Amino acid sequence: MSQLFGIGDIVRVIDAHPPGHRRTPYYCRGKIGKIERVCGEHRNPEELAYGFDGKPLRRLYRVRFNQSDIWGHYDGPSEDTIDVDIYEHWLRSAE
Amino acid sequence: MMNETEKHEHDHGHSHGDLDADAHALEHIHDHDRQFQPDLEDTPPTRYELMVYAIRELLIEKGHVTQEEITKARNTLESWQPSRGAEIVARAWTDPDFKTRLLADGNEAMADFGVDAGGAKLTVLENTDEVQNVVVCTLCSCYPRAVLGLPPDWYRSKAYRARVVVEPRKVLKEFGTDIPDEVTVRVHDSLADLRYLVIPKRPAGTEDWTQEQLAAIVTRDSMVGVTNPKAL
């Protein structure tokens, strides 16, 4: 279950739409990006929202996506990116 | 809504019995300026304004919080201003070691300025000749309040939250900011415990400026990344 990624790893955001409080935005679900930064471990907001203690802690990552991979018709240079804070349990390896 | 000249700045340290300090302030203004402000205080408070006063009273009465704690939180909120962020940027522009520390660990470096961001992990991004960073929170309006104060209307707006992720260059143009294609635009969607502060590019022509002069041109908007400071 624990997804241990390193900077540069290619990852895919799981393509699921579970109901309830989620902090992974719709636009990046199912998309492929690269780990830009490992951001420590935090209590899970999806559980804090319901009064649980949010443990065990979840690893947080910054995932960098090419804008052209997220949007069908991105109007800008191919180098433009979007970085999103995503928790480990939303990510799978896409290597 | 009161403007700056009408605001009656109360010392938040004393309690006012039934009415909130601010409601009491409203009454003062009404008494002193009655003849000049005929309509201002004749509109009753809105539903949500009443709700805030009612929540406050009920929470205090039931022992869930004290007025002192609320006052303290209010004072902390008041201390959160974009001038703090501007000071930090000005120092980063003039002190390379500080900038290095800032980029490595925002909380640690900003402690120099007495900044306590609570549980937020202040993450600093640097604009360069190659990169323009711009920050948003698409799901709500997360914002580095400890160094920028409360977010402006536009940051919290649906238009900004929805569009800056998909057409950042167009949105920046609406702010009067033209980013050439040679500069990469990086959008940052702030959705967890990280809070982002942008160090904008230092404009040319400011080489001899003091930190105070530099801080004066670092606008709040430039620390979100939608505008770039100009040497006025």
Added chain:
Amino acid sequence: MGPKFTSASEPGRGYHDIGGLDYGEVDPTTTEVAPWEKLSIAISNSMGGQGRKVINTDMGRRAREGMGEEMYNELAYFERTTESMKITLVEQGLFTEEELEERMQDIAKRISEVRGL
């Protein structure tokens, strides 16, 4: 207003999850935050403070995401945050909706008495 650059129907997208949707130009006008709005934030911050944890940021977010699309779109920003704080406090059993409404009417009466309205 609809999704931009993606397929027409998007099941599973919460009404708050608007990244990429099509809205108009960003209005740069800023308004000053009213004292009652700052008080709302201060109450929320003091209730989430150390040792208390009665309400936390994510509970507030969940309340916002659950208040219904109509309310979410109709309320102004600080009204929304106040409403979500209220929802959370009522859910936690700190007071009831009835108590709150009663107290709001009481305060409205007190204010109008002071103002001689």
